Amino acid sequence: MRNAFVFIFAAFVCLSAFSNTVESVTCHQRWPWDGKVEIDYVLNSANADPVFDVKFYAKVNGGESFLLTDLEGDGAAGIVLGAGSKKATWDAPQTYPSQQVSGLQVAVTAEEVTSSAKYIILDLSNYTFSYAASTNVSTVTTGSISKSGEIWFRRVESGTFYMGSDSTDWGYFDSNWSSKKSEPRHQVSLTKAFYISIFETTVAQFSKIDSETVSASLIPKTSTSYAYIRGSDKGATWPTYTDHRVDTNSFLGRMRAKTKNSLTIDLPTEGQFEMASRSVGDGTFLGLCCWNDGSPYVSTDKKVDANLDKLAWYKANSGGSMHEVGTKKPNLIGIYDIHGNVWEWCLDWYDNKYGLTDNELARITADPVGAPTNSGPKNSRRCGGYNNTPIDCRIPRRAQPGSGSTYSDYGIRLVLVQP
Amino acid sequence: MYLLTFLLLLGAAVSASAAPETVWSDTFGIDTALAQTVDLKSSDHLFVSTVWYGGIADEADITAVGLTSGAAYDIVALKGANSTSSNTWDYFVDNADLRENFLLTFTTKSGNETVSTETATVRVASTLQDEGTWSGNFSLDTIGTAPGYRLTLLTTDDIVYDSHWAEGNDRVIKVRAISHEAFPSSYDLYESSVDGHGTFNWDYLSDEVPADVTYTLAYEIKNEAGTQTYAAICAQPVIKILPEPLTSCAFLVLAAFFAMRRKGGRG
Numbered sequence: 001m002r003n004a005f006v007f008i009f010a011a012f013v014c015l016s017a018f019s020n021t022v023e024s025v026t027c028h029q030r031w032p033w034d035g036k037v038e039i040d041y042v043l044n045s046a047n048a049d050p051v052f053d054v055k056f057y058a059k060v061n062g063g064e065s066f067l068l069t070d071l072e073g074d075g076a077a078g079i080v081l082g083a084g085s086k087k088a089t090w091d092a093p094q095t096y097p098s099q100q101v102s103g104l105q106v107a108v109t110a111e112e113v114t115s116s117a118k119y120i121i122l123d124l125s126n127y128t129f130s131y132a133a134s135t136n137v138s139t140v141t142t143g144s145i146s147k148s149g150e151i152w153f154r155r156v157e158s159g160t161f162y163m164g165s166d167s168t169d170w171g172y173f174d175s176n177w178s179s180k181k182s183e184p185r186h187q188v189s190l191t192k193a194f195y196i197s198i199f200e201t202t203v204a205q206f207s208k209i210d211s212e213t214v215s216a217s218l219i220p221k222t223s224t225s226y227a228y229i230r231g232s233d234k235g236a237t238w239p240t241y242t243d244h245r246v247d248t249n250s251f252l253g254r255m256r257a258k259t260k261n262s263l264t265i266d267l268p269t270e271g272q273f274e275m276a277s278r279s280v281g282d283g284t285f286l287g288l289c290c291w292n293d294g295s296p297y298v299s300t301d302k303k304v305d306a307n308l309d310k311l312a313w314y315k316a317n318s319g320g321s322m323h324e325v326g327t328k329k330p331n332l333i334g335i336y337d338i339h340g341n342v343w344e345w346c347l348d349w350y351d352n353k354y355g356l357t358d359n360e361l362a363r364i365t366a367d368p369v370g371a372p373t374n375s376g377p378k379n380s381r382r383c384g385g386y387n388n389t390p391i392d393c394r395i396p397r398r399a400q401p402g403s404g405s406t407y408s409d410y411g412i413r414l415v416l417v418q419p
Numbered sequence: 420m421y422l423l424t425f426l427l428l429l430g431a432a433v434s435a436s437a438a439p440e441t442v443w444s445d446t447f448g449i450d451t452a453l454a455q456t457v458d459l460k461s462s463d464h465l466f467v468s469t470v471w472y473g474g475i476a477d478e479a480d481i482t483a484v485g486l487t488s489g490a491a492y493d494i495v496a497l498k499g500a501n502s503t504s505s506n507t508w509d510y511f512v513d514n515a516d517l518r519e520n521f522l523l524t525f526t527t528k529s530g531n532e533t534v535s536t537e538t539a540t541v542r543v544a545s546t547l548q549d550e551g552t553w554s555g556n557f558s559l560d561t562i563g564t565a566p567g568y569r570l571t572l573l574t575t576d577d578i579v580y581d582s583h584w585a586e587g588n589d590r591v592i593k594v595r596a597i598s599h600e601a602f603p604s605s606y607d608l609y610e611s612s613v614d615g616h617g618t619f620n621w622d623y624l625s626d627e628v629p630a631d632v633t634y635t636l637a638y639e640i641k642n643e644a645g646t647q648t649y650a651a652i653c654a655q656p657v658i659k660i661l662p663e664p665l666t667s668c669a670f671l672v673l674a675a676f677f678a679m680r681r682k683g684g685r686g
Contacts, residue, residue: 020440020442029447057441092449100449101449105444105447106443107441
């Protein structure tokens with residue numbers, strides 16, 4: 001009898017732990033002059049940083065349900081990152097122009113797909129998100145649709161790692177490096193998982209989002225300033241505001257609008273970029289003196305490195321020009337061109353000590369955001385380009401470009417983050 | 420056995436949590452016919468009429484800013500609005516310059532948190548008098564000889580008329596020459612329908628006009644409601660037609676007469 005009670009109690013605790021995936025769906029018309037309906041709902045999960053596949057339906061007076069498409073906000077484009085309260089907006093006048101409708105009900109259908117969502121894919125033909133457990137990108141591939149009609153993002157789990165370098169790292173005290181000591185080694189903890197694009201954004205991908213003329217070019221898109229990517233008004237306010245706000249007329253503003261503001265798309269912080277670069281994939285991270293596949297530096301003349309040759313287009317092998325993305329080996333979690341090809345913009349404003357005090361550098365920093373807004377004004381870039389030597393292609397290598405400037409060897413890598 | 424059953428239940432729970440789950444909202448109604456809820460109607464006030472159909476907000480602020488002048492008007496701040504039914508509010512603002520467009524902002528709040536902000540650019544659809552502005556080079560001149568003087572409006576480039584009229588109102592513009600007399604007369608030079616922004620190139624003649632009179636160029640606007648207004652294009656009288664001068668022929672006749680008299684006296 002006693003065992004039975006223990007069993008029942010344990011079963012109750014077990015079942016209680018798995019509360020409803022979706023609950024508290026409430027709807028109301030916002031106000032009549034735009035007629036839109038706000039849909040509030042709550043997503044639950046026992047997992048940290050869950051991923052949900054979400055759809056919305058409606059029906060009238062208990063009739064047949066139909067899929068809602070004129071949506072904006074959380075889940076409007078199919079995928080939601082993170083649990084908690086969510087809000088989407090249904091443009092009801094698109095379905096019911098100038099009329100009164102009673103007996104409406106809206107349903108939220110949610111499935112947690114965290115374990116299957118190693119990748120999130122943005123389809124650039126209809127601007128919806130889907131997920132996949134594995135990539136269709138081979139180790140080294142050319143001409144893939146994932147470089148033109150889609151953008152693939154790789155999940156990077158939360159964790160703690162060492163960022164930067166010290167005197168034991170080749171290049172740190174190189175006499176030709178004027179920015180030495182700008183990468184002090186310190187421990188960083190990123191508390192939320194995120195997704196980072198496996199390729200530098202190509203001209204083809206960029207053109208589908210930002211241009212009237214679609215290009216087929218698979219080289220990285222360059223010559224776009226930080227201000228163009230995020231905007232010079234709201235987009236320049238990081239990290240005063242850490243809600244990832246951007247100008248609506250910026251590249252990211254247009255991209256978010258096309259994806260119905262369903263997910264937060266942004267540049268990676270320096271912490272995210274370096275964490276993804278050093279990630280081994282099993283919760284551990286690469287240390288110093290190695291390239292992003294774990295192979296050691298082997299350059300003896302500071303010009304050629306046989307191990308870097310396999311991973312990067314850089315000065316010794318690029319022929320002085322950019323190359324199609326993803327034509328060198330990826331890092332240990334499948335991210336391409338971290339070294340070389342083009343420098344990549346980061347979200348943070350630059351500071352020699354990452355915007356941290358010496359005391360903070362001595363501790364674990366959680367979710368670093370860089371220097372204060374408009375400090376410089378400089379932003380951060382990462383890991384060298386096609387015209388740089390191996391030293392400039394190292395993982396901790398960073399620089400400080402002007403946020404309003406454009407450069408022919410600066411590209412874009414995107415992340416999906418939890419707001 | 421209990422352990423086995425427990426594990427089965429655990430497995431079932433995990434499986435259930437991974438399956439798609441659908442939750443329906445309570446029933447609700449919408450009225451998309453109420454899309455236009457901000458309106459300006461008055462001819463002598465900035466008049467905002469709103470209908471608020473409820474929602475999660477419990478406070479609303481309405482402000483207006485003149486897009487030309489930058490003048491800001493706080494129209495109303497509402498608190499404790501009924502969130503379950505529609506509410507209609509009409510508000511007037513005095514002393515607004517009704518010739519310009521207004522950016523209306525409707526901000527709703529829940530507590531101290533802004534729920535949403537909606538904006539609309541509106542203009543007053545009214546029967547107000549027009550006060551447009553003119554640009555371009557133009558002048559008044561005369562052609563012809565007595566007694567057939569006629570006034571002509573000369574332009575050296577396009578004359579642009581830019582008014583604050585709301586679009587959609589039919590208007591007629593007349594350009595006239597007004598005489599400076601105890602009982603002024605006006606002489607039509609040009610007449611056309613115009614909209615808010617017009618470009619004209621004029622070269623029109625009036626009917627015959629009296630000489631020895633000063634004329635000022637003026638325009639007249641008449642809108643659909645019949646309201647009229649006059650405004651001088653030029654601040655000063657632009658032309659005065661002088662009396663007919665002595666002709667050279669008469670001068671020659673007089674000169675010959677005096678010359679002959681002088682010649683005869685000597686003889």
